[in-house]
Amino acid sequence: MIDLVPDNTLLHHLCMFEDQKMKNRIEIVEDNDVVRDGLQLLINSMSDHTVVGAYESCEMAIKNLDKDSPDIILMDLDLPGMSGIEGIQRIKKRYQDIHIIVITVHEDSEMVFEALCAGASGYITKNANHSRLLDAIDEVQSGGAPMSSKIARMVVSSFQKNQNSPLTSRETEVLELLAKGKSYSVIADELFIHKETVKSHIKNIYFKLHVNSKADALEIARKNKLI
Amino acid sequence: MIDLVPDNTLLHHLCMFEDQKMKNRIEIVEDNDVVRDGLQLLINSMSDHTVVGAYESCEMAIKNLDKDSPDIILMDLDLPGMSGIEGIQRIKKRYQDIHIIVITVHEDSEMVFEALCAGASGYITKNANHSRLLDAIDEVQSGGAPMSSKIARMVVSSFQKNQNSPLTSRETEVLELLAKGKSYSVIADELFIHKETVKSHIKNIYFKLHVNSKADALEIARKNKLI
DNA sequence: AATCAATCACCCAATCTTAGGGATTTTTAA
DNA sequence: TTAAAAATCCCTAAGATTGGGTGATTGATT
Numbered sequence: 411m412i413d414l415v416p417d418n419t420l421l422h423h424l425c426m427f428e429d430q431k432m433k434n435r436i437e438i439v440e441d442n443d444v445v446r447d448g449l450q451l452l453i454n455s456m457s458d459h460t461v462v463g464a465y466e467s468c469e470m471a472i473k474n475l476d477k478d479s480p481d482i483i484l485m486d487l488d489l490p491g492m493s494g495i496e497g498i499q500r501i502k503k504r505y506q507d508i509h510i511i512v513i514t515v516h517e518d519s520e521m522v523f524e525a526l527c528a529g530a531s532g533y534i535t536k537n538a539n540h541s542r543l544l545d546a547i548d549e550v551q552s553g554g555a556p557m558s559s560k561i562a563r564m565v566v567s568s569f570q571k572n573q574n575s576p577l578t579s580r581e582t583e584v585l586e587l588l589a590k591g592k593s594y595s596v597i598a599d600e601l602f603i604h605k606e607t608v609k610s611h612i613k614n615i616y617f618k619l620h621v622n623s624k625a626d627a628l629e630i631a632r633k634n635k636l637i
Numbered sequence: 638m639i640d641l642v643p644d645n646t647l648l649h650h651l652c653m654f655e656d657q658k659m660k661n662r663i664e665i666v667e668d669n670d671v672v673r674d675g676l677q678l679l680i681n682s683m684s685d686h687t688v689v690g691a692y693e694s695c696e697m698a699i700k701n702l703d704k705d706s707p708d709i710i711l712m713d714l715d716l717p718g719m720s721g722i723e724g725i726q727r728i729k730k731r732y733q734d735i736h737i738i739v740i741t742v743h744e745d746s747e748m749v750f751e752a753l754c755a756g757a758s759g760y761i762t763k764n765a766n767h768s769r770l771l772d773a774i775d776e777v778q779s780g781g782a783p784m785s786s787k788i789a790r791m792v793v794s795s796f797q798k799n800q801n802s803p804l805t806s807r808e809t810e811v812l813e814l815l816a817k818g819k820s821y822s823v824i825a826d827e828l829f830i831h832k833e834t835v836k837s838h839i840k841n842i843y844f845k846l847h848v849n850s851k852a853d854a855l856e857i858a859r860k861n862k863l864i
Numbered sequence: 865a866a867t868c869a870a871t872c873a874c875c876c877a878a879t880c881t882t883a884g885g886g887a888t889t890t891t892t893a894a
Numbered sequence: 895t896t897a898a899a900a901a902t903c904c905c906t907a908a909g910a911t912t913g914g915g916t917g918a919t920t921g922a923t924t
Contacts, residue, residue, distance in 0.1 A: 805868090805869060805870075806869095807869075807870060807871090808869090808870095830870085830871065830872080831871075831872050831873080832872095833871090833872055833873055833874080834870075834871050834872055834873090837870085837871075837872075837873095838870080838871090841869095841870095
């Protein structure tokens with residue numbers, strides 16, 4: 411191949427400038443050395459991404475955030491010291507524009523929702539192949555929220571109610587208004603029924619859910635996605 | 638190529654059986670004739686999918702559900718007569734195992750969340766290319782929840798709190814417990830503070846949110862994702 | 865030094881909730 | 895068609911919750 415571009419200093423600087431200006435700056439937080447190095451190699455192999463920092467703990471990553479100024483962080487959840495969840499919270503609190511993609515083995519709903527609530531923009535499980543991972547970075551960069559398919563289903567399912575609710579639709583309606591903090595009389599007005607009817611419904615709800623207080627009813631209802 | 642399989646009737650029947658047994662049965666609900674026919678052609682071009690019904694309204698689709706027994710329904714939201722949202726609700730109520738993928742132009746959060754709450758397993762906007770659409774069908778079939786990237790981001794963002802809350806962290810804590818339906822005294826116990834302190838916090842919350850009732854506070858708080 | 869957050873305290877009056885006990889009409893399902 | 899389930903309304907009474915007002919202390923941050 412013929413080198414069409416002479417290696418002069420000016421051009422070199424321009425290229426460096428391009429590098430720094432255009433490349434997506436990625437930071438990695440992962441305690442397993444092999445995985446971390448693998449990720450780094452993989453990402454650096456892409457022309458438009460560059461790893462600006464790779465650390466084994468959130469503490470280290472946070473310490474270097476100003477220096478590294480990443481656009482995207484790939485974050486494990488099991489980490490020595492500060493957990494990934496807490497790391498996400500802290501980072502998002504100070505640097506709202508940084509996108510964090512969780513890379514983890516955990517598929518349990520608790521972890522998933524904690525991570526998303528903490529501010530993660532994506533959630534990829536570690537069984538994902540390399541191209542999926544690189545896609546995820548691009549997806550985040552272009553305004554998406556990459557998720558492994560199981561995770562996406564969990565997330566979408568979280569919007570959907572339990573179809574096998576023991577409650578009638580009217581009772582569910584009442585419970586939903588109760589969940590909004592409305593009083594019996596307001597609920598009565600909104601449903602165009604008597605306040606005493608609301609009370610009856612609530613009595614039946616408590617009976618069906620085996621509880622005897624509003625807080626318990628709401629807890630059971632939310633846990634079982636009745637509302 | 639040598640035809641290793643002689644064309645006998647038994648085998649033909651076996652193949653037909655295979656066809657019916659193995660192919661993913663897709664139903665389409667879309668009022669635009671051109672789009673509907675296009676979708677049908679596209680899907681039938683895949684060896685492992687077959688369109689078992691294509692209708693211009695939910696009413697028609699629902700009428701033929703037993704006959705068609707689709708695995709997956711592609712559903713538009715703007716439809717004459719019954720809306721797509723209501724269609725999803727009705728279909729999911731009776732046939733919980735059918736997966737519904739919304740295919741629409743709408744990217745507004747209201748539509749998205751209504752559709753997901755109603756029971757949609759995926760949400761693809763109409764600017765998606767053909768391969769993305771076919772991928773979506775496979776994704777649903779294998780337990781995923783295909784979403785256009787904007788939609789995925791909206792969904793993920795819905796888990797995240799507003800970072801610019803006017804409330805202090807303590808006030809947020811109190812409001813969250815209030816949202817769970819807990820009484821002042823229970824909140825006080827859980828936060829190890831005096832009941833009167835809880836009342837003070839709540840008064841401050843009401844002041845900051847310009848409301849003067851629990852229901853209004855919760856409404857504002859949820860609308861602004863303070864909790 | 866000044867501000868803000870969080871904490872605690874007291875008073876009053878109105879409203880709401882809970883827990884019993886009923887009863888009637890409509891809808892739905894067998 | 896009949897029986898069951900759901901939705902509706904009613905009563906009493908004690909006790910708890912709530913909203914509004916006022917004020918004070920401590921500690922952290924700026």
